[in-house]
Amino acid sequence: MLRNTLGIVNVDGKNVDFGPEFMPHRSTQAYGFLGRYRLIDFVLSNFSNSGITDFQVYMSSKMRSTIQHVGTGDQYNINSKRGKLRLLMSESNATSIYQHDVKAFTDNIRYIEGSKKEYILIAPSYFVYSQDFNKVEEAHEQTGADITVLYKNTTNAKEAFIGCDTLKFDNNKRIIGFEENHGKYKNRQISLEAYFMKRTLFIELIKRANKVSSLYWFKEILADVVNDYKVMGYAHRDYVACINTIESYYKTQIDLIDPVNRKLLFKPKWPIHTQTTDSSPTLYGPLAEVSGSLISNGSSINGQVENSVIDRDVVIEDGVVVRNSIIMNGAIIRSGVTIENAIIDKETEIKHSIDIQGTPETPVYIKPREII
Numbered sequence: 001m002l003r004n005t006l007g008i009v010n011v012d013g014k015n016v017d018f019g020p021e022f023m024p025h026r027s028t029q030a031y032g033f034l035g036r037y038r039l040i041d042f043v044l045s046n047f048s049n050s051g052i053t054d055f056q057v058y059m060s061s062k063m064r065s066t067i068q069h070v071g072t073g074d075q076y077n078i079n080s081k082r083g084k085l086r087l088l089m090s091e092s093n094a095t096s097i098y099q100h101d102v103k104a105f106t107d108n109i110r111y112i113e114g115s116k117k118e119y120i121l122i123a124p125s126y127f128v129y130s131q132d133f134n135k136v137e138e139a140h141e142q143t144g145a146d147i148t149v150l151y152k153n154t155t156n157a158k159e160a161f162i163g164c165d166t167l168k169f170d171n172n173k174r175i176i177g178f179e180e181n182h183g184k185y186k187n188r189q190i191s192l193e194a195y196f197m198k199r200t201l202f203i204e205l206i207k208r209a210n211k212v213s214s215l216y217w218f219k220e221i222l223a224d225v226v227n228d229y230k231v232m233g234y235a236h237r238d239y240v241a242c243i244n245t246i247e248s249y250y251k252t253q254i255d256l257i258d259p260v261n262r263k264l265l266f267k268p269k270w271p272i273h274t275q276t277t278d279s280s281p282t283l284y285g286p287l288a289e290v291s292g293s294l295i296s297n298g299s300s301i302n303g304q305v306e307n308s309v310i311d312r313d314v315v316i317e318d319g320v321v322v323r324n325s326i327i328m329n330g331a332i333i334r335s336g337v338t339i340e341n342a343i344i345d346k347e348t349e350i351k352h353s354i355d356i357q358g359t360p361e362t363p364v365y366i367k368p369r370e371i372i
Contacts, residue, residue, distance in 0.1 A: 001134065002047075002050050002052045002119070002133055002134060003051055003053060004117055004118045005052055005054075005117055005118070005120065005133075005137070006054050006056065006115045006199060007047035007052040007054065007056070007122075008055075008056045008120060008121065008122040009029070009040065009043050009044065009055070009057040009122075009123065009125055010058055010124040010125075010218070011058045011100070011101050011124070012028045012029070012124065013101075013126070013217065013244075014100070014163075015162075015163030015164055016028055016244040017244065017245060018244075018246055021367065023368075024062075025062070025368060026062055026064070026066070027059065027060040027062045027065070027066060028243065029059065029066045030065035030068075030069055031249065032328055032329070033243075033253065034256060035295070035309050035310060035311045035312070036274060037272060038069050038275075039125045040066065040069070040070065040125040041076075041274045042127075042130070042272060044057075044070070044076045045130075045270075045271065045272045045273045046129075046130065047076075047123075048078065048273065049271070050132055050133040050134050052083075053078070053079075053084070054083055055073065055078060055086070056086045056111065057085070057086070057087050057088065058088050058089060058104045058105070058108075059087060059088070059089045060089070061089070061099070063087070067087055070087065071275070072085065073085040075273050075274060075275050086111060089104060090104040090107045100215070100216070100217045101218045102206055102217060102218050103214075105206050105218070106210060109206065112199065112202070117199055118198060118199060119137070119199060120196070120197055120199045121133055121195070121196050122194065122195050123193065123195075124193050124194075126242060126244050127193065128239075128241045128252065129240040129241070129265070130238065130239075130265060130266065130267050130272070131150065131238075132270070136150060136194075136196050136234045137196060139234045140232070143230075143232045145231065145232035146197060146201060146229035146230045147201070148197070148231075148232050148233070148234050149167065149231060149232070149233050149234070150191075150192045150196075150233075151167050151190060151235060152235070153188075154187070154188055154189075154240075155187055157183065157186055157187065157188035158183045158186050160241075160242065160248065161190045161242050162181060162182070162183050162245075163180060163181065163244065164181050164190050164193075164244075165180060165181070165223075166178070166180070166190055166191065167189040167190075167191055167233055169189070174230065174232060175231040175232060175233055176226060177223070177226060178191065178219070178222070178223040189233070189235075190242075191219075192240065193219060195218075205221050205225065208221055209221035212224065238264055239264035241255075246363065247361065247362070247363070250326065250360075250363045254309075254324060257292060257293065257294055257308075279298035279312060280297065280298055282296070282301060283299070283300045283301070284301050285300070285301065285302035285318065286302075287318040288303065288305075289303075289304040289305070290306075291305075291307070292306060292307045293305050293310060295310045296312040296314075297312055299311075300314075300315045300316070301314075301316045302317055302320075303316045303318055303319060303320030303321060303322065304320065306321075306322070307323060308325045308326065309325075310322075310327050311326075311327060311329040312330075314327050314331050315331070317333060317334050317335045319335035319336050319337075320333045320334070320335060320339075321338045321339070321340075323341075324341050325339050325340065325341065325343070325363075326342070327344045328343075328344060328346040328348075328368075329346045330346050330347040331346065331347065331348045331349070332348075332349040332350070333350050334350060335353075336354075337350050337353060337354055337355075337356070338354075338355045338356070338357075340357050340358065341359050341363045341364065342356050342357075342363055342364040342365070344356075345367055348369060348371075348372070349371050349372070350372045351371065
């Protein structure tokens with residue numbers, strides 16, 4: 001068990017681009033997922049299930065939703081008597097180009113230096129997967145690596161993981177380079193930006209990054225020193241999704257409606273923890289027609305719902321048709337509305353008869369608390 005490891009949830013990387021209009025009230029960490037979870041639940045659950053007891057969560061400026069959701073960490077089995085959770089962010093008001101992970105680590109370096117843990121495990125929240133990190137630690141020790149990088153062999157790098165790092169290996173399976181994925185090749189080894197190393201080495205790299213450039217991200221200094229240290233990879237062999245665009249956010253959830261795909265992500269005896277709410281079961285009216293969908297508690301459905309994700313406390317009146325869409329908590333859809341290939345944000349009310357039509361490649365997005 002990773003009792004001797006400090007778990008760090010990193011801020012969103014510069015390859016995360018949802019645009020200024022998408023969920024402007026929260027960071028990617030707190031995006032709702034499958035009607036029940038937030039994206040940060042996956043990385044925190046992986047850490048907790050692997051035995052980590054000390055956590056640091058680094059947040060962007062839009063931190064309110066993350067703080068409200070993570071709270072004291074009780075839902076992730078973070079017990080204050082045997083562990084610790086810190087919610088941290090950069091302490092200065094620097095412009096956006098200087099607000100990166102190295103800056104955040106530097107502003108909070110005393111908490112990293114003050115840790116008594118020997119190792120660091122750092123990972124972001126916009127990759128969705130289930131991983132026992134004890135296996136990564138075992139591989140780290142067996143290979144004698146200075147740094148171990150979690151990665152995924154993919155066959156769809158032309159369409160997915162755009163902007164993520166790909167890995168170059170030598171004949172001894174040692175990582176010798178990082179390159180950005182521009183969608184040119186189909187088969188690639190994609191870095192999941194999860195790194196395991198000694199805490200002292202992590203501190204050295206932060207200080208080195210600050211000497212090189214005030215604009216450096218951690219993965220950029222890692223690329224610079226790849227030949228100075230023994231950097232090895234550990235292959236994740238199950239489901240992985242990178243949620244770094246509106247299209248990937250939409251497509252991943254629609255794909256996971258299929259129970260075959262969900263079984264690849266959600267593993268027996270490997271729970272994904274989240275904040276729970278006590279609410280009544282969903283009420284299905286006499287005119288409701290629901291097929292191939294994920295429906296959360298507390299909703300009222302009288303219309304037609306097909307291949308969609310419906311969050312908590314959603315009202316779908318009779319005469320409504322919802323297909324291939326994501327409806328977030330508290331939304332109200334009145335009679336006569338047709339929604340297809342869309343993301344309807346929380347507490348929006350669509351009260352006039354209207355057709356909202358997107359495409360699987362370009363879903364329509366309706367901002368929170370809109371009245372249409």
